[in-house]
Amino acid sequence: MKRHLPESVCASLKAKGASPDEAFLSIKTDMAREQVRCDAYTVWSTDGFATLFCLEAVKKKEDASFFSRTKTETVLQELDYHFISADEVESLYVEELISTLRLVARRRDGEEECLFYATPACRKRVYELTEAFEKYQKDGTVPEKRERRGEGRCPRCGTPFSDPEKRTCAKCLGKRSLVKKLLPFFWRYKLQVALVLFTVLLTGAVSVLFPYLNSRVLYDEVLKESGSYYGMILGLVLMLAGVSLLNAVINMLSTMVSSRVAAWVSYDLKKTIFAAFERLSFSFFTSRHTGRLITQVNSDAETLYWFFCDGVPYFLTNLLQMIGVGVVMLSVNPILTLVIVLPIPFVFVGYYLVLRLFRRLQAENHTRRSRFNGVLSDVLGGMRVVKAFSREETEIGRFDKTSRELAASRLEIDTKNHVIFPLLNLAMRLTSYLVWGIGGYFVLKEASSPGNGISYGELSMFVGYLAMLYNPLNFFAHFFGQMASALNSLQRLFEIMEAEPDVKEKENAVHLSSVRGEVEFKNVNFSYSPGKRTIRDVSFRVPAGQTLGIVGHTGAGKSTLANLLTRLYDAESGSILIDGVDVRDLSFATLRENVAIVSQETYLFRGTIKDNIRYARPDATDEEVLAAGLAAGCHDFVMTFPEGYNTRVGMDTKSLSGGEKQRVSIARAILKDPAILILDEATAAMDTKTERKIQSALAAITKDRTTITIAHRLSTLRDADSLIVIEEGKVVERGTHESLLKKKGVYHKLYTLQMEAMKTIGIEE
Amino acid sequence: MIKGMEMITASLRLTGENACFALNANGLLTASIPAAEHRGRVFLSLAFPFEREEEYISVQTEEKDELGMIRSLEDFDAETASLLRAELKKKYFCPKLRKILKLVERNGNTYWDCLSDQGDLSFTVRDVHRSLIRASEDRIFVVDVDGCRYEIESIAGLDRKSLAKIELYL
Structure with missing residues (x-):
């Protein structure tokens, strides 16, 4: 297959005898053979592997005319060239170093040779080459022709994606597109939103009225003999009271409606995200920190709630108010208006810079607080060890250091707080004195030559407006920070909502009404991350009703087989069949109803033991719960609790030991009565005595039921109908317990070692 | 040294006396360690990469089995030491x-x-x-x-x- 190599690279490779046009695969990496950054193009063709190391520079075309479309050209500066013939290469493999990796060819003469180095950013591509070559050597198949989707970098700005799989660039994702995505959530409440906007408009208008009434009208029209409403004090007071009442009612209405809309939008967002969580594949959760996801759902939705409930209405009200005030002031005295308005941008920028400084200081304080809390929880949690090794003095020192750092950071914030804000307030007060001064001059001018100045009432109104213009500036400067964090929250939420699950249910998936339980793996390959293959060409068959034991060292890939059968992940190649149907063609319902898994990591939900056992089948009767509890060996310890099966478990309530939790989860799986039962180290957390106790009960449950048992203690697998031994993702041995012992291979070695260890601690087989 | 530990660490210690390091024809590090019955490619790892860049160097096979440990590069002649130093530089390479x-x-x-x-x-x-x-x-x-x-x-x-x-x- 061909990939788009730059023309200059192709030409250079051809000149050196390579065949880029007949390439099976070509990749671009980023380092020379001496670990120096450069561009490296490796072309694999029937001849062999040719790598050109070069530096690319974009240069202006000499003959570029004004109308030509391309004015630049890529100039290639060759650094090195390396070629190894395909006949010489036995295999290719990648050696991972600390911050780089290197591709090594094992030659047929037994020597090894490094083809190139690369940074981990190229890991996927390098492994793609080694795997393609391995496959080619095995069955002669060449890689399929497919276009590479970018190179893990944003095509617009060239920034590496923060999550290469998601391929969204946080730097480029526009604010407009975010708002567009949010609109449907608000559209559902369009009437309420319209009402909020209307009330905001009214509040703005009414607020402008106040200084006009209690200054201009009071001094110039009511208290002045020449005024139109001279002496009508009661009327003015009643009017002021009426306007205040109207303002309060509008405000209440606005707050009520905007809170309601924001609360419902926040609810809708949380609901959509939770639905997205349920839809997403298991891999989404394993690659993310659970705490961070919880923060995302809670805190981000909360941030948006406050932004839309508080921030936006207040911002709009103040903005409209400022416009209204500006218009009124201009109509009275443009010069005085200018005196008031001119300093506004400076004060605003001042606030903005101050808030930016404080945000940085707060973030620093947050980091130091986290460090302080970390030390504190470390010491308190490990007090037994501290005392055992007499390290009290050291720990006091460690605590003192972080505590001092925290105190210093707090002190810096407080000091700056007490200096900067009074200074800003002083600047604003000085502006008001200036207004009094210049305004006073106009009042005097009005007295000496009427019509050329302003009245005392108008001056008082200007001072009232001054406060209305300057007070929201602090909020405005803060608002932009609030808006940025709301947009960030929005982006994080949409990232979850729009994430695509890796494992999807097929359209028209097959639903099996009854499952016999035959399981077959056919040449299954799987890797969690590129190049690190966990399962290699695994094939086995478990006839319906039989038990298969899977044996192997930790990390051999045993649990991965269980994950693949339950479709927590999908195999990369090969197929997994249940009753002859590929699991990828089966409906999720068929799979979940007929396959149950008890794993080493058990999880009990908040609720009673009974609720937890019934989790798999909420309609189970109490008698069935008891039977499952007895079979799983949890009945005895449950009955020692005063509340029996009604004992509450989960966070902050009754804590069960690992073995007890495992028994509850075995009961849960038994109650489901699945056609296929997977016991993945299901008894590993139990002591040998308890394990043996429930072994016979488990034997009864697994009789005539397809069971796949993964166990560390090989003695628990001796009655399995067949066994497979896994090593580094491959099946290395298969047979029954007896036949494998006779074979004297890996299984025999593992079994003998375990038996000897058991004898040492006094447990005889 | 802690009582009884000398035996354990001594058995692992690689010096110019019991290990011979060289580059293969293609510049990859190999070693001959008769005590570990090893002859071929080896890989180096620092036990304390932040503090000791030329001491406590684990010598491993491709399968990550430890063949022994170099206490210090000073235990080797200048040529071997520079060979090992260069290999460590490659392994721990990172832009500054x-x-x-x-x-x-x-x-x-x-x-x-x-x-x-x-x-x-x-x-x-x-x-x-x-x-x-x-x-x-x-x-x-x-x-x-x-x-x-x-x-x-x-x-x-x-x-x-x-x-x-x-x-x-x-």
Whole structure:
């Protein structure tokens, strides 16, 4: 297959005898053979592997005319060239170093040779080459022709994606597109939103009225003999009271409606995200920190709630108010208006810079607080060890250091707080004195030559407006920070909502009404991350009703087989069949109803033991719960609790030991009565005595039921109908317990070692 | 040395007397260690990479089985020591950041534009607090989304502007 190599690279490779046009695969990496950054193009063709190391520079075309479309050209500066013939290469493999990796060819003469180095950013591509070559050597198949989707970098700005799989660039994702995505959530409440906007408009208008009434009208029209409403004090007071009442009612209405809309939008967002969580594949959760996801759902939705409930209405009200005030002031005295308005941008920028400084200081304080809390929880949690090794003095020192750092950071914030804000307030007060001064001059001018100045009432109104213009500036400067964090929250939420699950249910998936339980793996390959293959060409068959034991060292890939059968992940190649149907063609319902898994990591939900056992089948009767509890060996310890099966478990309530939790989860799986039962180290957390106790009960449950048992203690697998031994993702041995012992291979070695260890601690087989 | 431990560490100790290191025809490190019955490729790992860059070097096979440990490069002749030093340099290679030109934080990711001993570099770091490895009070490593490491040899040695950009995360 061909990939788009730059023309200059192709030409250079051809000149050196390579065949880029007949390439099976070509990749671009980023380092020379001496670990120096450069561009490296490796072309694999029937001849062999040719790598050109070069530096690319974009240069202006000499003959570029004004109308030509391309004015630049890529100039290639060759650094090195390396070629190894395909006949010489036995295999290719990648050696991972600390911050780089290197591709090594094992030659047929037994020597090894490094083809190139690369940074981990190229890991996927390098492994793609080694795997393609391995496959080619095995069955002669060449890689399929497919276009590479970018190179893990944003095509617009060239920034590496923060999550290469998601391929969204946080730097480029526009604010407009975010708002567009949010609109449907608000559209559902369009009437309420319209009402909020209307009330905001009214509040703005009414607020402008106040200084006009209690200054201009009071001094110039009511208290002045020449005024139109001279002496009508009661009327003015009643009017002021009426306007205040109207303002309060509008405000209440606005707050009520905007809170309601924001609360419902926040609810809708949380609901959509939770639905997205349920839809997403298991891999989404394993690659993310659970705490961070919880923060995302809670805190981000909360941030948006406050932004839309508080921030936006207040911002709009103040903005409209400022416009209204500006218009009124201009109509009275443009010069005085200018005196008031001119300093506004400076004060605003001042606030903005101050808030930016404080945000940085707060973030620093947050980091130091986290460090302080970390030390504190470390010491308190490990007090037994501290005392055992007499390290009290050291720990006091460690605590003192972080505590001092925290105190210093707090002190810096407080000091700056007490200096900067009074200074800003002083600047604003000085502006008001200036207004009094210049305004006073106009009042005097009005007295000496009427019509050329302003009245005392108008001056008082200007001072009232001054406060209305300057007070929201602090909020405005803060608002932009609030808006940025709301947009960030929005982006994080949409990232979850729009994430695509890796494992999807097929359209028209097959639903099996009854499952016999035959399981077959056919040449299954799987890797969690590129190049690190966990399962290699695994094939086995478990006839319906039989038990298969899977044996192997930790990390051999045993649990991965269980994950693949339950479709927590999908195999990369090969197929997994249940009753002859590929699991990828089966409906999720068929799979979940007929396959149950008890794993080493058990999880009990908040609720009673009974609720937890019934989790798999909420309609189970109490008698069935008891039977499952007895079979799983949890009945005895449950009955020692005063509340029996009604004992509450989960966070902050009754804590069960690992073995007890495992028994509850075995009961849960038994109650489901699945056609296929997977016991993945299901008894590993139990002591040998308890394990043996429930072994016979488990034997009864697994009789005539397809069971796949993964166990560390090989003695628990001796009655399995067949066994497979896994090593580094491959099946290395298969047979029954007896036949494998006779074979004297890996299984025999593992079994003998375990038996000897058991004898040492006094447990005889 | 702790009582009884000499025997254990001595059995592992590799010196010029019991190990012979060389490069193969293609420049990859090989060793002949008769006590471990090994002859072929070997891989080096530092036990204390932040503190001891020429001491306590584990010598392993491709399968990560330890063949022995080099207590110090001084236990070898100058030629072998420089061979091993070069191999360690390759293994622990990482660009050294000289200047932080731009550092922008968005959605928990930080976007770095830096000047390094390898030229201009741009990379993205997810969750910067977790991705900074402090080797000492003055030396840190930054790990980007791909797993590439970048070293700041001396925080105090950074220029004022670079320091202002990074100090928030230190």
